[in-house]
Amino acid sequence: MKHLLGIEDLSRAQIERILDTAKSMKEVGGRRIRKVPTLRGRTVVNLFFEASTRTRTSFEVAEKRLSADVINFASSTSSVSKGETLIDTTKNLMAMRPDAIVVRHASAGAPHLLARHVAASIVNAGDGAHEHPTQALLDAYTMRDKCGRVEGLEVAIVGDIRNSRVARSNILALARLGAHVRLAGPPPLIPPGIERLGGRARVTVANSADDAVRDADVVMMLRIQRERMTDDQAFPSLREYAILWGLNARRLALAKKSAIVMHPGPMNRGVEIMPEVADGAQSVILEQVENGVAVRMAVLYLVLGGGEAAA
């Protein structure tokens, strides 16, 4: 595995290998000395063109626990407005001879463009509304950890599916691992043909949040952005959004008693998720964050050739 551009490119066996590797990586985080020499002498660049706190921090912690040398390059502006192209920026960074580049960009396909132009391994940390593969992997890891398996799970994903890379990567990963995904959200935010992403047998679009959540094993809420209301007329108000699509205790009660609640963050408390649910006993939101480090360690280890030595 030279790059991780998206879940789309991964087989079920590859996904499971990453999750298995993450399990042993998680053990490192529990030690008194939380560091292994695995990537000593290797350089990783975190190239972030979009504001990000948790994903960038999570990658940085993962890289440091593996003893890699870390370079953070952040730019809030797009390459075009800055006057330097994405390819130029990256080629400049290549002079530092990084082994891997972790890239976050507002444009779908930006990591794919880089993979065509530079020699380093590219890890997609979120590209536009396309994919966020490490998020889906940490979500799958968390489900496996909490539910014992992913195969056969009923997973509800509720919110702005159209603009969500988290939803796309999760649909791909969950379908490949044999779960069933129910999607729900305001109809303007359900993009055409979304079922085809995982195959119609594995993905259905529910008519309401209640229908999606009913008897689910996992309830995953997505962040809703205010701009969807003003720019796209996707829903009339945050108040109505919270009523129709938000997760409160009453709605969560429709799910299985054992159901877990997930959110990729950052949360809009009181909009898509009510505090009593976010902080409730069924919430695994903070565990997702913790598992993110282990999954990213596994991904970096595997793309930088660790897998071949172990195989």
Added chain:
Amino acid sequence: MTTLIQGGRIVDPANRVDKVGDVFIDDAGRIARAPQKRSGAATGADRVIDARGTVVAPGFVDIHAHLREPGEEWKEDIETGTRAAVAGGMTAVCCMANTRPVNDSRGVTELILARAKEVGHCRVYPIGAVTKGLIGESLAEMGDLKRAGCVAVSDDGQPIMSAAVMRAALEYARGLDLVVIAHEEDRTLARGVMDEGPLSTALGMRGNPGAAEEVMVVRDIALAELAGPGARLHIAHISTAAALRAVRAARARGVVRVTCEVTPHHFSLTSESVRGYDSNFKMAPPLRGDSDRDAVVLALRDGTIDAIATDHAPHSLVEKEVEFDQAANGIVGFETALPLTLALVRQKTISMGRAIRLLSKGPCDVIGLPGGTLTPGAPGDVVVFDPNEKWTVSASSLCSKSGNSPWMGATMTGRVRATLVGGKVVYEA
């Protein structure tokens, strides 16, 4: 100087000609009947072009092109653009108004024509703006633009969102007998970067639904009918089955003359090509799905589409080698139009006669340009091409200053051997 093009397969659909024979161009640079052969003067011409094994046809006329001069000469200029055009068999091109400054005034039109006269390799017909600055608010001086040499008006690239402005434009242009060429995309719906559908969903990019084209085509047909008989509406780069249905319905009503064109990329490619995020597959309107592409091909066959036009849109790497959603729209098209059209002939989708008509007489009739035939007296604008010659598209094989072609590296079948404008050889392979 007289020229005899000898022994080729003459395809002249306007005259229902498809036979092996000779084409003669007289001293005045016009098509003429070949003089009788006399002993000692075997050919009766100053120059003889051996066309055996090739097709001899009226020169192609591209009614939708961007030559980028003035203003964006790093992408293309009138010299390189017309050189690429004649290499593609075009003897005349109509250049769109979105230059910098915009061709919305006589001065720009005169500049384009003067440069074309100075460095151009083929005939250049400027298209003037419909509205000042292509902003869609107030009409450009269409009358003066016509007097200066513009042959049509268009805000190409900038759909005219105000129905009231479009109505006024169609009415005003009717009085000048100018065709209004419309880029039909509702900009409030078309905010994306590719066709809307399952693929845009999978790729995580905002899509432009086919309905964005349909609603504008339906609107503009209604406005043209409101403007009354004599109004002329031409739909640029049509791309959807629904828009074609609207054009057929308008023809059936017969109130006004509605014509349409298609680009080689819209009849050759589908949105599937966008997978991989290569910006050489990004255009407006976007490449569509299979059913729309099939509808476009059918419309080429049944005559709903009047012309093939390239929308030759050169861009440099600066505009193209960037993130897909940041990249400029459009591709170069002059030099690949013929082989892509011939592919339809080889697939027996259309006849050679229709292919030539769509590239020559069809576009001439849309605008009202001379040429497009080999009738005696017509301009000596002729293309000679080998329909079977294979060649590879590469930076060095293209004459255009820009290489933004989705067919870079692909093998094409069909190549121009010679192009003549007014009897003068302007291109020879």
